[in-house]
Amino acid sequence: MTALSISNLQKTYANGVVALKGIDLTVEQGDFFALLGPNGAGKSTAIGIICSLVNKSRGRIEVFGHDLDSDPAAVKQCIGLVPQEFNFNQFEPLEEIVANQAGYYGVERKEAFRRAEVCLRQLDLWDKRREMARELSGGMKRRLMIARALAHQPKLLILDEPTAGVDVEIRHAMWDLLREINRQGTTIILTTHYLEEAERLCRHIGIINHGEIIECTSLSGLLNRLSAENFELNLRERLVDFPDQSIDGFALHQLDDCTLEVEVAKGQSINSLFTTLSERGIEVMGMRSAQNRLEQLFMDIVSSSRRESAE
Amino acid sequence: MKQASLNRIAFQTIYIKEVLRFMRIWVQTVVPPGVTTALYFIIFGNLIGERIGEMEGYSYVEFIVPGLILMSVITSSYSNVVSSFYFSKFGHHIEELLVSPVPNWIILAGYICGGVTRGVVVGVVVTLVSLFFADVSIHSYLLTLLVFVLTSVLFALAGFINAVYANSFDDISIVPTFVLTPLTYLGGIFYSIQLLPEFWQNLSLANPVLYMVNAFRYGILGVSDINLGVAFAIILLFIVVLASFSLSLLQRGVGIKS
Numbered sequence: 015m016t017a018l019s020i021s022n023l024q025k026t027y028a029n030g031v032v033a034l035k036g037i038d039l040t041v042e043q044g045d046f047f048a049l050l051g052p053n054g055a056g057k058s059t060a061i062g063i064i065c066s067l068v069n070k071s072r073g074r075i076e077v078f079g080h081d082l083d084s085d086p087a088a089v090k091q092c093i094g095l096v097p098q099e100f101n102f103n104q105f106e107p108l109e110e111i112v113a114n115q116a117g118y119y120g121v122e123r124k125e126a127f128r129r130a131e132v133c134l135r136q137l138d139l140w141d142k143r144r145e146m147a148r149e150l151s152g153g154m155k156r157r158l159m160i161a162r163a164l165a166h167q168p169k170l171l172i173l174d175e176p177t178a179g180v181d182v183e184i185r186h187a188m189w190d191l192l193r194e195i196n197r198q199g200t201t202i203i204l205t206t207h208y209l210e211e212a213e214r215l216c217r218h219i220g221i222i223n224h225g226e227i228i229e230c231t232s233l234s235g236l237l238n239r240l241s242a243e244n245f246e247l248n249l250r251e252r253l254v255d256f257p258d259q260s261i262d263g264f265a266l267h268q269l270d271d272c273t274l275e276v277e278v279a280k281g282q283s284i285n286s287l288f289t290t291l292s293e294r295g296i297e298v299m300g301m302r303s304a305q306n307r308l309e310q311l312f313m314d315i316v317s318s319s320r321r322e323s324a325e
Numbered sequence: 326m327k328q329a330s331l332n333r334i335a336f337q338t339i340y341i342k343e344v345l346r347f348m349r350i351w352v353q354t355v356v357p358p359g360v361t362t363a364l365y366f367i368i369f370g371n372l373i374g375e376r377i378g379e380m381e382g383y384s385y386v387e388f389i390v391p392g393l394i395l396m397s398v399i400t401s402s403y404s405n406v407v408s409s410f411y412f413s414k415f416g417h418h419i420e421e422l423l424v425s426p427v428p429n430w431i432i433l434a435g436y437i438c439g440g441v442t443r444g445v446v447v448g449v450v451v452t453l454v455s456l457f458f459a460d461v462s463i464h465s466y467l468l469t470l471l472v473f474v475l476t477s478v479l480f481a482l483a484g485f486i487n488a489v490y491a492n493s494f495d496d497i498s499i500v501p502t503f504v505l506t507p508l509t510y511l512g513g514i515f516y517s518i519q520l521l522p523e524f525w526q527n528l529s530l531a532n533p534v535l536y537m538v539n540a541f542r543y544g545i546l547g548v549s550d551i552n553l554g555v556a557f558a559i560i561l562l563f564i565v566v567l568a569s570f571s572l573s574l575l576q577r578g579v580g581i582k583s
Contacts, residue, residue, distance in 0.1 A: 027583060065424045068583050087328065087426035095424050101417035105349075110342070117338030118425035120331030126338075162421075 015043045015078065017170050017201040018064070023073035025059050025225075033059040035225040036073070041203060041218070043078070043169075046196045048212035048233075049205045051222035052316060057205045058098060060222070061174050065095045078169060091119060094168030096159045098175045104148035108139055108158055111147060112165050119166035126165070133161040136191065153184045160188070164195070171195065172203045177211060189215060213237075213308040221315055228319045237307055240280060244304035247274045250297040262286045275304055328428075335427040336435050343439025347405055347446075354405070354443060358397040359450045365393055366458035369515065381517055381548045386459045391542040392514030395476060397451040399509055399534070402444035402477040403501060406436050406484035411491045419581055429575040433485065433568070440481030441474060448473060461545065468553075469544030475560050476537045480505075482567035489571070489580040508534045513542075518550045533559055 018041040025034040033056045041047045051057050062068030064075055066086060074081070080088035102111045109130050116126035134140045137157040142150065147158060156176060163171060173192070177185045192215060196202050206212055212219060212233075219236055221229040229236070252271040259266055264287045265277045274296075278284055288298060347354040370386030380388040413419040422432050455461060463469055483505075491497045512534030518526050529535050540556035543549035549556075574580070 062583075067420055067423055069578055087331075087428070090424060090426040093424065095420075097417075097420065099417060101420045103413070103416060103418045106342075110345070114338050114342055115421055115425070118335050118422060118427050120334050120426070122334060123337065123341075166425075 016076070017041045017043045017045065017078060018203070019074075019076040020060070020064070021074045023060065023063060023075065024071045025056075025063060025068065026071045033225055034063075034071075034073075037222065037225070037227045039220055039227060039230060041201060043201055044196070044199060045201055045218055046192075046216045047201075047203045048216035048219045049203055049222060050209070050212060050219060050312060051205075055222045056225040057222055058174060059225075061095070061097075061172055061203075061205065065093055065172065066090060091166075092169045094163035094166065094171045096163045096171070096173040096176050098178070100155050100159065102147050102155075102158065102162065105146055107144050108134060108147060108150075108161075109143040111158065112162050115162045116165040121166060129165050129167075130161075133164045136164070137161040138187075153180045156180050157184070157188070160191070168200065170201045170203070174205050175207065176204070177206065177208065185211075209309040209312055219308075221312065223316055223319045226319075229315050233308070236311055238280075240307060240311060242277050242279045243307060243310075244275055244277050245284075245301050246304045247276060247291075247298045248272060248300040248302075249274065250299050253296065262290050331426060332428060332431050335425070336431050336438075339422070339427075339432065339435025340438050340442075343405075343409060343436060344442050346409060346439070347443045354401070355446055355450055358401060358447045359454045362393050362397060362451045362454050363457075365389070366455065370458050381519075381546075383546055383548070384459070387461065387546065388517075388542075389515055390455045390459050390461050391545045392512075392538050394448055394451050394455065394545075395473070395538055395541045396509050396514055398444040398448045398473060398477050399480045399505070399537075400501070401447040402440040403480040403484040403487075403505060405443040406440035406481045407488045407491070407497045407501075409439065410436055410485055410488035411494075411497045414488065414491075414581060415494075423581065429572055433571055433575060436485055437478060437481045440484060441477040444477035444481070445473070448477075463545055464547035465544050469541065472537060472541040472544055472556075472560070475557075475564065476541070479537075479560060479564050479567065482564065482571055485571050486567065486574065489574045491580075508532055511535075513538045513550060533563060536560065 018039070020037060020039040022036045022038065023034050024036050026032045037056070037060065049057050049060070059068055063070045064077070066082070074083070075089070076082070077089040077092045080092065082089045109127065112130035112133055113123070113126040116129050117123060121129060130143075131140065134143055137160055139154060139157055139161060142154065147155065150158060156179070160173070160176060177188055180188065189211070192202060192204075204212065204216060216233055218232050219229070220227055246269065249272045253268060253274070254271070256268040256274070258268070263282065267275045269275050276287065291298060366386060369389060374385035374389075377385040379385070410419070452461075487497060487500045511529065512532050513529065518529045518535065521529065536551050536556035536559045539549040539551040540553055540560070543553060
């Protein structure tokens with residue numbers, strides 16, 4: 015079943031800014047979908063329209079078969095939103111914020127508080143349940159927004175940059191939680207500027223730029239398009255005056271005394287390079303990808319889209 | 326889930342949230358009207374009032390009791406909704422409701438009933454305070470309660486509209502200061518319009534607060550400058566117009582959606 019279907023979605027703001035130029039997008043049930051794009055590309059506008067926070071100019075949106083125009087209540091019942099900005103009442107206790115949200119979706123008060131407990135425990139905020147939201151740290155506030163979005167058990171969870179400003183440990187914990195939520199059957203749409211996050215979590219990716227979807231495919235399909243990948247090799251001993259050169263068909267470039275960068279073409283085996291380097295007395299202690307693969311592709315796709323727009 | 330059940334629970338949730346909001350800060354929301362009214366009674370009722378003598382068969386302090394109670398109700402109902410709804414816009418937590426399946430009329434009803442409840446709580450406090458200064462007996466409980474609630478609904482709706490259009494904290498204090506307070510003070514709280522010259526009497530009739538104060542005064546004291554039927558017609562007309570306008574604002578997303 016299709017979780018989200020968008021066709022010809024357009025948005026022109028009152029000041030004349032065209033945020034969406036007629037996008038089409040489909041997200042299947044159970045998917046973990048990343049909606050990526052540079053700042054101002056139209057991601058938040060699209061999410062705002064799906065969640066009824068922004069009025070659309072034209073187009074059609076269906077969520078689990080319910081049309082947003084003819085049955086907005088059914089659409090809203092399916093969606094849980096974690097917005098980019100903190101949008102809870104800072105002067106309310108956490109427990110009430112989460113329970114009230116469940117109440118807005120028709121969950122009886124007693125059950126709403128029970129769900130609030132489950133969600134707050136899941137997000138490790140139960141101990142803070144009676145504290146006012148303003149007293150939380152930034153990371154806790156982000157987690158509170160996720161707990162609130164989960165209170166009515168949505169079938170589609172939309173997260174707009176949920177890990178912005180969150181420390182590494184919490185970010186990894188949130189990734190685990192999101193994977194688990196997705197594994198339990200909730201469809202997730204994620205926007206993020208951390209492309210590593212999208213690469214680790216998502217199965218499908220849509221890239222939006224200047225109000226248009228310029229790419230929509232599976233993550234694996236996208237990564238397959240990489241013609242080459244750069245790796246950094248950490249060396250045991252210092253290397254002096256190592257000119258850029260090609261060894262066994264690999265282009266090598268010295269980054270510093272103990273690091274070499276190597277470009278590996280798609281389908282090329284790297285084993286022979288290690289053998290040759292070893293023969294030359296260069297011992298490799300470790301290697302890592304020089305750039306996040308998705309980041310590399312994202313930059314290429316967005317740049318190419320910009321060039322096309324300019325032409 | 327049936328829509329009726331969702332509506333009931335959502336309304337209950339918004340209402341409880343609204344009541345808890347003003348009860349959490351009761352020192353700011355409930356106590357001040359009691360203190361202000363006590364001062365009015367001391368100054369206008371006892372110190373100055375004794376020199377004024379009787380008005381429409383009642384001592385001056387008794388005459389101003391209904392008006393002072395209603396003034397507190399008007400101010401509290403209005404300020405509760407205007408500040409709560411504007412603050413929810415300002416802090417973006419109105420989005421919690423906009424993304425949910427709660428119909429607009431339930432959102433409006435929740436906020437209005439929250440405002441009315443504050444009006445009732447403050448009204449009770451002010452009434453209790455007035456008992457220390459005047460011997461008040463109610464002429465018609467039903468009429469008093471009806472005017473009390475309808476006036477509260479009317480001004481809660483007015484506060485809602487103010488909050489929808491407000492873009493800053495200044496905007497939520499301009500209307501109460503420059504419109505609501507003059508209308509209330511000139512609405513016959515402290516005097517009978519029979520005391521005014523004809524021109525000012527006629528001009529006073531254009532003030533909607535005059536009808537509410539007099540209807541309320543009739544409920545408590547049994548005296549009024551205004552025909553009760555006209556007063557109720559005006560109050561109900563205002564409620565219908567303001568409620569319809571508020572709903573259309575919510576429907577169009579004015580001030581809350583881009």
